[in-house]
Amino acid sequence: MPSPAHPSPDDHPHPPHHPHNPSSTALHAERAHLAASRAALRAMRKDAENLNITDVTANWVNAEVLQGEIDARIKALADLSHTPLFFGRLDYLHAPGIDLAEGAAGESFYIGRRHVHDADGDPMVIDWRAPVSQPFYRASKKDPMDLELRRRFGYTGGELTAYEDEHLTGPAVTAPSGSPEEAHTSRLLQAEIERPRVGPMRDIVATIQPEQDEIVRAGIGGTVCVQGAPGTGKTAVGLHRVAYLLYAHRERLARAGTLVIGPNRSFLHYIEQVLPALGELEVKQATVDDLVAHVPVRATDEAAAAMIKGDARMAEVLRRAVRSHISVPEEPCVVVRGSRRWRVPAYELEELVRELTDRDIRYGAAREALPQRIAHAVLVRMEQAGEAPDDRVQDAVARHAAVKAVVKAAWPPVDPAKLVLRLLGDADFLAEQAEGILTPEEQKAILWTQPGSGKRAARSVKSAKWSAADTVLIDEAMDLIERTPSLGHVVLDEAQDLSPMQYRAVGRRCTTGSATILGDIAQGTTPWATGTWDEALAHLGKPGSAVEELTQGFRVPREVIAYASRLLPAIAPGLTEATSIRESAGDFAICRVEPDDLTAAALAACDDALKKEGSIGLIASEARIPLLRTALEAAGIACLAPGEETSAESRLTLVPATLAKGLEYDYVVLDEPAAIVDGEPDERTGLRRLYVCLTRPVSGLTVVHAAPLPEQLTDQRASPWTA
Template sequence: MSASTLLDEPASTHDDDPLARERSHLAASRSALRAMREDAEALDISDVTANWVNAAVLQRQIEERVRALADLSDTPLFFGRLDYLHAPGADGAEGARGEQFYIGRRHVHDADGDPMVIDWRAPVSQPFYRASRKDPLDVGLRRRFGYTGGDLTAYEDEHLSGPAAVTLSGSAGGATTSKLLQQEIERPRVGPMRDIVATIQPEQDEIVRSGLSGSVCVQGGPGTGKTAVGLHRVAYLLYAHRERLARTGTLVVGPNRSFLHYIEQVLPALGELTVAQATVDDLVAHVEVRGEDEAAAAVVKGDARMAEVLRRALYSHVAMPTEPVVVVRGSRRWRVPAYELEELVRQLLDRDMRYGAAREALPQRIAHAVLVQMERAGEAPDDRVQDAVARNAAVKAAVKTLWPAVEPAKLVLRLLSDPGFLAEHAEGLLDEREQKTILWAKPARSVKSATWSSADAVLIDEAADLVRRTHSLGHVVLDEAQDLSPMQYRAVGRRCTTGSATVLGDLAQGTTPWATRSWEEALLHLGKPDAVIEELTAGFRVPTDVITYASRLLPHIAPGLTPVASIRENPGFFEVRPSEGTDDVVAACRELLGNEGSVGLIAADARVPELARALTAAGITYVAPGEETTPTTRLTLVPASLAKGLEYDYVLLDEPRAVVDAEPDERTGLRRLYVTLTRAVSGLVMTHRTPLPAQLT
């Protein structure tokens, strides 16, 4: 038998028909999964909970378990099989019999508890992704399955041990490329992003299974699967460290709501339902954002130097005492002199505590000084006396003067409204021009009336953390990270100070004025300087001709990056068409909609309204990014600013020159163009009336 054999057969009931046996195992596995779900639904907790709180928690856990056991009809229950040469753990002992394991998205067992499908994250499943003829990992045969809808219709065998490979069925020259793998990668994409659990490659699997204790940064060009790798790493960590992450929590941070909507089905399809998703704006939503900064102001506000400006401004509220504190208890008066109060304040400052925690500690420190005097006078005060002294009116008044409460939003409001206050605390950090850039032209009177921007909200979040420590999660995935400012990195980083992070991005796709210059610098701002940086260069999504054309821009936008090398067998198609106007764009949309799969019409933001009117007049229905497509509405009209992270089977890119010109500078514009050029899975058509950017020709 050849090293890899692709078989696509009609249904059969013969015992010697492998496809019929695999279909039988699929049917039995679905029945077993249904029984597991029914068992979970039938659980009676009426007699096992002590109170209604426990009952509610347990009921919610059962409901989540039932949801996780859902059998999705269009999602294969298993996608592969491993035939081991020896029983796992037998260390090759003579006479140890090998076993077969079906690899799928979740664990399924029969009524006796014997596994029928093994979770792809289990250690025994790892060779499905890593084994090769060079290192078979004790696997004799790896079988992949092909599905049409939910029906198993084909399988492909790869013999990893034994005689050397001869041919792949249907090809020549000893090729070892999996046809089913190629078919799955190139399958049309309609609707939200799907998981890649059946097609994970060895270099991707290495990142997915990296440990919880370490942080990882993945640099990956378009179509290298970095987003999928990050999501699958979350799923793996939840499997390997479920109890710990159940306590500490996990979070996926994306660039915008459209992107989060696009990826939101990946983790549920893998049985993980508890991972929160948010944008950076969601994380720092302390105030209502109603305004937008000019680029120059946003750059300064996003600079890491602002963290020190805020720290100085906050701690400037701490005052040194000029008078003693006198505490009256009964007939006795206890006096804490000013020099002793100053020593207590300086001790708290030296400890580098959060501002709010130190403020709460100060009355106890003063009370302790009083108790020391009481003990010297022969009294025997206890903790209740100390608490009473800490609540004494004189002590509270002193604390209010020495260490007053500060509201983070009011602190930022004053910095942006009061030139003198800003100049005092930005001295040596921001020059006069930078200070003038971020000062509001019309100072707001109150927090509620202020027109806050997204960058302002990040500053408030930084100030809030200086006052009170931000809660840390167990693991955070940060996608499209190249577009974050240093202050935004800090905002995400404080959500995982005691946890780890997976950072995903592509330096060539940075389109903000503050885009990341290097991952080392970004990881420093994130608070994860020791994170391992990995690079993915094999392209699975973008066709060869398209990525080769788009890579013409790399020397101009990211000279040091390795171009993506597409490994797809199908080169796709790519065409540049001169256009006379919107009629030609509409005609091209009709043409692409004649193919199977999704279509994205991407254009400069300013051109979207005109194109929308033209599509409507032509009777072509479309949706906006983040809205659900349907079999009859497969066209998405995408502003170029929202294209990042999205993918479509076919892309029609309108007026590349307009995409470039819409950005504040040419370098940023070319990066935006690189993003829009690399959203296609099967083909790209580019229409233009104005000349193409010189960097493409």
Template sequence: MRAMRADVEALDIADVTANWVNAAVLQHQIDERVKALADHAHTPLFFGRLDYLHAPGAESAEGGEGEPPAGGGSQEWRCYIGRRHVHDADGDPMVIDWRAPVSQPFYRASKKDPLDVALRRRFGYTGGELTAYEDEDLTDPAEAEKGVASKLLQAEIERPRVGPMRDIVATIQPEQDEIVRAGLGGTVCVQGGPGTGKTAVGLHRVAYLLYAYRERLARTGTLVIGPNRSFLHYIEQVLPALGELEVRQATVGDLVAHRTRAEVRGEDRAAAAALKGDARMGEVLRRAVRSGVTMPTEPCVVVRGSRRWRVPAYEIEELVRELLARDIRYEAARAALPQRIAHAVLVRMEAAGEAPDDRVQDTVARNAAVKAAVKAVWPPVDPAKLVLRLLSEPDFLAERAEGLLTAEEQKLLLWEKPARSVKSAKWSAADVVLIDEVADLVERTPSLGHVVLDEAQDLSPMQYRAVGRRCSTGSVTVLGDLAQGTTPWATGSWGEALAHMGKPDGRIEELTAGFRVPREVIAYASRLLPEIAPGLAEVTSVRESAGSLEIRRVEAGELDGAVLAACREALGREGSVGLIAADARVAGLAGALSAAGVPFLAPGEEASAVVRLTLVPVSLAKGLEYDYVVLDEPAAVVAGEPDGRTGLRRLYVALTRAVSGLWVVHGADLPTQLAA
């Protein structure tokens, strides 16, 4: 890898470009290549080996067929599988990228279907140092009967979680690999319970698509959308470890704020936020955008030299109605109207014996009389001003919401204290999504090639629409768990969510094998499923960890002390520790930890060997994972939500953040589903 990087750095481009612009572009590409070849000291370059019975295709091995194994038969071929492609001085591959077709059998081959693989070897590492290996003979019928699980695979899955999320490239399972390698053309929705690896699958899918469709996605772009910035910080190192440095990450709030330039300074009540996120608001806004269009009452008279050309009002009205019927974006129609009026003038010129061309039509379209006529019937729209008016003027809202929203719902939407201007408006997060919708109705939102949307179950229909228009001509990978929906507007089904995104034909996949949460813990949390997500399949964990769950009942006055004791017990073991508590309890626990001299971090801060405890408000726990979790007062978690079902879903999230062990410490009674 160092030699490959040195080769790139040594390139001399002084005499290979025609001008300084080409030289600058080429130098930038070289710099990016050098950056991509950076070595990660504690990330092993290869993790597996395949011994094929026959030589795989040359094109599959990135320009080489692999090397014959030392001492092996002439019909055997060996490929080392890793995170990156590495070649020697002659250009022959030493390590094959895990995304290459020739690497696929490492994940898919089985004793029942060996895919022409004689032997699969897995390598084990400790801190970047090779410490173990394990061979699996896929041609031995006796081995096929045993069905022994890989010990190295189990050890990698159970390795302590310290620091940001890491890749799972060495442990991808066949059902996960099928989703990762799905083509770019289709939309995939992954329903996965806690610990099934859906987030990792989505990130590895981005890496695969960038490998298989690099040129196309370099033009159109990729984006990973997460629920909050703490979550994005947690996952931000996964793609760079796989050699992908240019993938943008954002929240839905980041996207709409960037487009609208509106600052979120207010907050809605839950009922108002849910209504603003309702799909019916899309039609209300469409009506509001078009409400400014009026029919002309005066003709348009264009003066050119000594001639006057008159287009009557009824003819302009026909043009306006035709554009409205086409239902194209507001600004596109507004730009087309002067051209239509100018064309009507040219028809009259031709009838009078003149021979105008396209330049004349463009000149007429820019004529002051035509501009005035267009402005009168099709005025410009400012998205923020339109939403401000909709939320401030009862009569304007009533006219646009007729037949869509009840009088009570309209009253719920209206601001108690209307803002005087856009700058003074205290926009809520839901308001900014409405402005974004209007902005798209006015001018088309640019589309990306592929978007990964994680924790998607918590989005409102209007937020789904905001994401969908950013991949309107591309595809999307949707990741989530219906049982973890903790917003009042959480989606009820993935089919409904995909329809809001404009991707109704998306394929829905379900992951039910758990690799993160111990079996004892996930079984305990799954007691809530009949209440929070009836009909959803329970996750079956492959991990057995005896004693991984402990429930401690204490007196109410002793709760803080018992929580501190559980934290100290967890810190006595190897790995990260998360103390998860209801948001209202966080400040008090922070004071107790400080008073006891126990250092702690906030979500998103980097853990270290010295400070391994993170104090996590339950509202930010989704998507995070810790080796050990201390859960403070489940009853307070449930009570902190606007309704019981949402509270139980929030509790389900908190219960399933543990990788190795969970302490549930409570002074109040547990929810009835967990009390037995």
């Protein structure tokens, strides 16, 4: 059970004496172990730097590869002064892995972000992902997992200043106050959770909770979908799951690759330091738009057109369009070799084409197989004539001009971009391929027409003004022709906003691998937002995958999450309302002002927040962002754009509501909620966007408004804050 954290001697020169209080002697010993561990880490890095591979590699290519691996190892062994080398200690009753009946003596292990060993190879710090570290996250009084004691460490500026013990066996310990310590959340853990957020997202390796750890350590064989309410740590869980899988299955994932997919560049910039802090430097990050960037995007679809293009039915339209190029040969194929002529009749060529068509393999693979099938038919005739052709003869026949001519006519090459260009620009072709799939009205909505009609002209791939939805169609067509390479594991965050066709694009990248899907149905803000995770997983190609729900929040103050949850019945009635374990209710104020005072009130709220420690996010509708930026400049208040939070120029970020998803700030000033709702195509989407914005704060929220709030949020309380 937790005992009070021992503060720094500088903070409390005369701490109270108690038999169970952390002693200064013990704290000194822990600091000594930290110093020794850092020295060992420096020695490990020095050993890596001194490696000489001159006589090890056979050629310069191998030398380059090996040197790259050594450089990565050196970089991973960097000692980050403000990142604790270890954050916990486990005292086992028995040596792990030894039968309890043997009565083996217990051992102690320090748990940290990376493995550190001394000159003899003995571990000084154990990687948090190792099996022996698991009880740090899951052990309890009910199931101590053979632990006698779990110790957490507190740091200030990289210096070990406190520790806190939880005795998992034996009688309850009485705190100095005289009350039994039955709390499940330690004070150091609570302090770490509530520590101010400044700069990019940080790892949660010291605060992972049991339900999160189960997801993090789930096996690589299956896909896991995480439905997580705001502040439940689903993004951090997904990133730590990547780090764990790379530890447990490094060789496999090193070959196949790992990818983290986020909703936008600002979000990826915000999370980009988490994995490097855990020692993982090679994980790639991208948006869905990056994956399908086959042509430049220079246009935006209307919502109706984008929804149709994102519909899963378009996959069948494209499949038909690709296969519409196949035709049945009407003439025989005659191959001349020397003085002999070998004839394959048209009916036999037709059988070969129909056989490949019926197999429904990819267009490109079938096109490569057809000349070999024709060549085989020629070789059968050669053998019947008494010749003995070998594989070289078959390859030569397959490359014969007559065979190539048949293949080109019956199974011509297809360019994916040109195919989509024709599909969207040729009304007759679209009608033919979409018959029985899309209605005439739907076909008209996505069709490109000639200049003057108000829609884009489509004359060539290079000149066409492609939209983001068009690039997904091209990606689908490419996969129909040639298989998309599969990665070992893909993490897809903010997945609720993807269209079915986008899910298919992501699913193609992990057909032979697994995925971690992260999202919140209540935060879906696109017209095609996910209705259920079962539907999403089916489009992804992972039907029946496990869906885990996280409802215990760690980031959003409890009063704020309760307020935002008033919107759930309107935006996601089937979801469980989130709770918050944060002890502090947080600063929360609703301030109504006159319309002419709105901008001044928002700036006053920002100025008030800047007097406190931590980051500030001023979130507003797209329409009000230019006005607020001008007002901030006029007031001499520096501000950043989303993704620039690593800058030391300001702690204030001006955030368009459309980019707020996934971000977090200590204090949020929310400008005019009604404008955020009105900025979306429909009320439900607007309320979902507002729900996202309301749930970005870590310590406090101030809502400034002139227009009436949505009826779900109507609050008659007097505001504790005034402009």
